[in-house]
Amino acid sequence: MQMRYYHQTRANRLKMKFRKLLLYLLLSSFLQGCISDDASIELNDDILGLIVFKSELKDPSSNLQSWKEDDNSPCSWKFIQCNPINGRVSHVSLDGLGLSGKIGTRGLRKLQHLKVLSLSHNDFTGNINPELGLIASLERLNFSHNSLSGQIPPSLLNLNMMNMKFLDLSNNLLSGPVPYQLFENCASLRYLSLAGNILQGPIGKIFNYCSSLNTLNLSNNHFSGDLDFASGYGIWSLKRLRTLDLSHNLFSGSIPQGVAALHYLKELLLQGNKFSGPLPADIGFCPHLTTLDLSNNLFTGQLPVSLRLLNSMIFISVSNNTLTGDIPHWIGNISTLEFLDFSNNHLTGSLPSSLFNCKKLSVIRLRGNSLNGNIPEGLFDLGLEEIDLSENGFMGSIPPGSSSSSSSTLFQTLCILDLSSNNLVGDIPAEMGLFANLRYLNLSSNHLRSRIPPELGYFHSLIHLDLRNNALYGSIPQEVCESRSLGILQLDGNSLTGPIPQVIRNCTSLYLLSLSHNHLSGSIPKSISNLNKLKILKLEFNELSGEIPQELGKLASLLAVNVSYNRLIGRLPVGGVFPTLDQSSLQGNLGICSPLLKGPCKMNVPKPLVLDPDAYNSNQMDGHIHSHSFSSNHHHMFFSVSAIVAIIAAILIAGGVLVISLLNVSTRRRLTFVETTLESMCSSSSRSVNLAAGKVILFDSRSSSLDCSIDPETLLEKAAEVGEGVFGTVYKVSFGTQGRMLAVKKLVTSDIIQYPEDFEREVRVLGKARHPNLISLEGYYWTPQLKLLVSDYAPNGSLQAKLHERLPSTPPLSWTNRFKVILGTAKGLAHLHHSFRPPIIHYNLKPSNILLDDNYNPRISDFGLARLLTRLDKHVMSNRFQSALGYVAPELTCQSLRVNEKCDIYGFGVLILELVTGRRPVEYGEDNVVILSEHVRVLLEEGNVLDCVDPSMGDYPEDEVLPVLKLALVCTCHIPSSRPSMAEVVQILQVIKTPLPQRMEVF
Template structure:
């Protein structure tokens, strides 16, 4: 007898006693409500005692808080417990409330699955469970769809597909929201039976499949349609005009394609349209101009073409317009000035030409205007700088003339100004220094021929100042950092002279300081050692002299520095990153003392050992602006061995000895484990060997029943195909369930990993909660004493290993954008494991075979946390890991006296960077030599010819991204763990390398 049945047997006995004492039928029914609610209360936790008035001794519950009764029959018809901090589960006590019409549990902390045995009363009309932590699938019998009118399950963790028959009988349903869950699969076609539906919201899930919009347009009472942020596809057909009350269509973040409906302008009540982040093509419908009530229209990130229609100016209620990142041509229509309510305008990154129309000055309510990434010419209309704008972005155009002086109104509102990459001339207006709210200022890549206004230091909120390559002259103002909030200062590529002001030490918030390619002279001020937040320092190609202050070794957050081609002398600081700087960051300073440099050292110290005196050209008297790679072609032709080469050969010899030793040790281990392999093999042999294979516990975290018994595992694995094998086991691809959803199953390498199923369940569920877009989702497991299998999501593009080293000649190589995406995504996934859990989850085995790729080449890390799960196989797994992951393993893992931490993963990630950029394995064996990749790249960096090692299969790649990525790799594989950055810092650096300076402010 279950606990629920026992309690109800007791409750029924109480009711019978009450009846025998003379209570009438009405009292018995009232007791059903009391006892049902008491049972419901017993399954939840009430931390603030809001339900203290719920007393089982009461005759009826109508006086209880949060309960409403029907005055005609005295039965409970409404239970409203919103925002009370309740937790627990929805128990079956509610089934006794046979007159219940409204149940609202929103904004609480419920965190359980919905039992498949639970069936809410058939009288229920309104159910609200939003903003909780419910998880798992929705049982098809959970609610009676023939009576429900309002259903809100949004903001939970529900998962799995929607049952096909879920919408059977939904004749009265007018509102449904499944938003912001983890539902997947297609939207059931039975939804079309909800004929009077007026609001449908399934946004922010994982739905896929084809949407038949002809069926959706049949909902004549529909007011809101939200399918956003899924993976849905389909074509928008005409017929939308038949929905007379339609107010919102939100389709962003899907894979819809084709043209926009030409009759959409006939929906006169439309207020909000969002078609962004899809694959729509063709021109904007001319009929859009008829929608006078439209206030929000976004169609960015599509393939729309043609000219902007003149009728767009008729949408006088429009407040938000975003058509960016399309392929629009022609000029901005003058009718745009008719949008008198417009506050936000973005048509950036199109192919628009011509002048910025003067009529736009009539858009007096504008606060944000973004026209960047087009081909606009002519001058900036001065009237625009008289509006109360907050953001102006006219960058990447062909604008000429001078920068307009701002009005008093603009001085009080402007926060972001980007006029970079144009042909603007003249001086920087003094009025800019009066922009009291300015946070971001970018005037780079213009022809300003101006001095840096000393008043910039008065901009108290300024965070980013970018004046690169703008023909500036004069000196750097002493008070440029008086505000103390500047995070990025970039003055590269100008004609600035004089010394770096000592007051630069007051820039306490600086993250990036870049003063390269100027005429700065004198010594580097010692005050710069106070810049504790500084991560990137660029001073190359100046005339700086003297010694680098030893205090620079205290800059512990510094991750990159370049001081090349100056007149610096003396020793490098002993701390921070300076001992690990490569040659390209130091060369061109004839007086610096470093074993990486040739030439006279201006201190009485022993000269560095060089076995080949001809390996470097004499640098004396050379021009400081010569190319960094001028010596690369001659260096490789010399046959003498450098010190680095000797170290590389020695290291390879040690590694080979280690491989041999490990292989010998593993022979006995393989013998002891051979019986395990035989036992596993028998599990999957033909049924003739055993007529009744052992049954096991098969759990899917998103399954409606949680636990199933599998009596014939062989029938499941017969559908499988092996896709890989690793240290922890063999991986199979298997279609699962009636929908044939593809999953991956990892058959763990040995039995008896954890003896008790509850322990195994606990550990696997901990790993199952580690969810991130760049982690493979753990969906469940299969357990018997002899066999354990982990069920994970399936990555259709296989592993990074297969894309790099097992590619067929007919398969195109990975492009640089995809390689960078893989690096950044992997870094984000590792950062999540390291910094979102206490203790941190350490992978220990980062390498390309454990980086899986989805259909869009987004990386997903697999096998994380398995080191903790397989503690009983530590010796076996560790020895196999060293054998199969040569080159990836951090050196400290070989030393038992060192406490390993997440810096082991940073090392493996650094090696993976080298492998992705070069296309080579960490260790490659030739006929008469061994190539150790990290040493090979290090030598090329020292010689200034590192781009020679870039994978030759890549046709195009940006040098300004590849070079810093390689330098980041060398920092990650530092032999000293404390010298490696954290994965959070790695993510920041990669974003800084990739992100255009115009958007860097978003990082702060």
């Protein structure tokens, strides 16, 4: 009772003090014209203004505790600077203090000499107050890296703010178009960044009056339209620009000559847009240009010759376009060049020797072109850090690096070398062992024919070694594990012989060991059980014998094992992943004991076992027994030979389909692990916790009325559970005084990102996905023990319930409503794929994640949640595939392919088939398995495809259903590149829905 009385009394005192401060603020404003401008009153105004400003904030770490209203001057307060001449507050810098709340202006307007207001890297929410424009003295305003939302007020830069030089509103949740009036009075503005928001629309001539701009950053928004060069207005009239960053937007059209007008330009960043046509011919007439990034666009033609004039160029990237022609010899004229990326274009010809003139070059990326010829000798002597010549047509041998003492320091620099997917022949040079700091070496998919040099084991920093699909022979060298840092070892598809060396135990950092498709013999060494980090073990298609060591069952981290097509026998290890292995991982051995395998089970015991005489077509069985067996069945063989052939064929086909489906499980998690491992190898970041843990963060201003201070644990106790999925449990929760209903997903915590700033960054990306056919993410809650996602609640259930779980009294879905679901889902996926760079992949598309409103408009939920995972472990992967069986794209069985948009398109095609037929994607009978996509494909080839249409939906227009079924089969094509993009799918569906006389021929 005493403690409660104390806290109530203290709260009352704080309320009274705050009321007094507000009263003083009002009185001082009222009396300002009636008294003289006394210095002490001005000083008190600064103190009062800062105290009022502080009172409107939340300061969980008490960073502002030095701000006390009883002080005579605020100049000694932390994060405050004063003008030494008049003693007035000039700088308020509160960056990265974990502050939250809304940015009030009542106190700030008292600071009449304030020049710098910097509140970046906090958790401020709400709209930007337009009254900030009344602080006439402001020169620098930095609100970046917060959660501010709504539109930018047009009056932010009003006539009073003549001195504004620096404005940074980047990395918030600001939306809508940029108001034209905002920059009518920006003549003094030198730095402007609106990057990392949800701003949209064309930019036109908005910046005409910002004649002093040095830096303009509009990256990572949804700006669109053409950039008008010919008019001489807009961006191209900003003659003083040094940095122009328009990257990762939706700008389109060509860029004709006119760039040279930006004479002082140093950085031009246009990557990740939809620019097309040739590169601007006059781009080389920007003499100060040091950074040029035009990657990930639709540019065509050849590199402009004017680029040779850029004597100060350091960084150039034109990757992922459709540029043609040779790499020009004049590239060697750019002696200052450090970073060169021409990858994924249509460049031809050989690598010019003039490139050796670029003595400062550290990174060269030419992946995915049609380059040919030999790799020039001396390339490894340039002191490069990264060389990527993969996926070209280079021929000849790998040139050895110079071993002279003068070049010994050059060997210390190379970290990444990728020469994969070329036509290289000959040996792997032993001199490559001199690259002491090499982390990544990929020579796969060539025609190299040699032994593996033992010198490759001397790489002290090597993390990834990939020598797959060559003609390497001999044994695996004992020195392969001299580098204790090796994480991935891939030697598949060669002609290696001999045993797996026992010294494999020394590769203590191995995550992936892949030795399949060789001629390795002997037993699987027990020493593999020492590899506690091992997650994937691939030994299929070798000549390994004996039993699988029981010790391997103790590897708790092991996620996938494949030992098929060897000569193994005996029982499987009891623990770990082995009890859950599918048939495809074990088949083709002499006698592994598993209920999944129909063959005999051989044990390494002295007692002989009696085997089926016909098993494995053995030629060593007793002749009398064989003869007796043949004669006793002779009559039946001639009586039913056709039936037996038909039954065996049916079993093989069904078994093959089932094996492919089951392979998705183990292979998908291998793929994700390898991808995650590679990303972790190539990046590192310092982590600092700025996120205010233990607080519900809401993105949208519509949610400002909700109470964010409630205890989530208490909230979930009162909530109603509505479903459970791969990533967690979903609850229906009533928020706020008005009882707004929201959905709260309680995420599984074992694999979710554990660093708050990483979690915040990924959730913010998902929060920017706003579309009528998407369930919008409204906010989140983070603590190390509990992670929640708050989203809109759809009260009318899912497509799963309407399609497969409806009551007999509920009418089935009509064709009109089914088509509405198909088209709306396509539009939602198209927004995820085409409006974000990189695109948001749903990853878990299925009917239970398609929610419907009263009018059967679909809204996609649970998109992109795989971004929140640190890794896709065994539990998540198994649940993922079990819950979405049939929706997994077949290419995911190929380890070299990444999860991308094409995987979503495959799942969308299956969703169409499920809607049209009313059947599930995989159905099990007593003696067969029906894969829906293959079933419909067969009916289409036979001309009976309409026989599979769901009869419960009644009448339907054949001229719509038939092309929709064909579109579904195109989307489920086994070749990913043959599937359309989601934007093309939307266009096709819109054509199908148009009246028949107006419709174009689609198929």
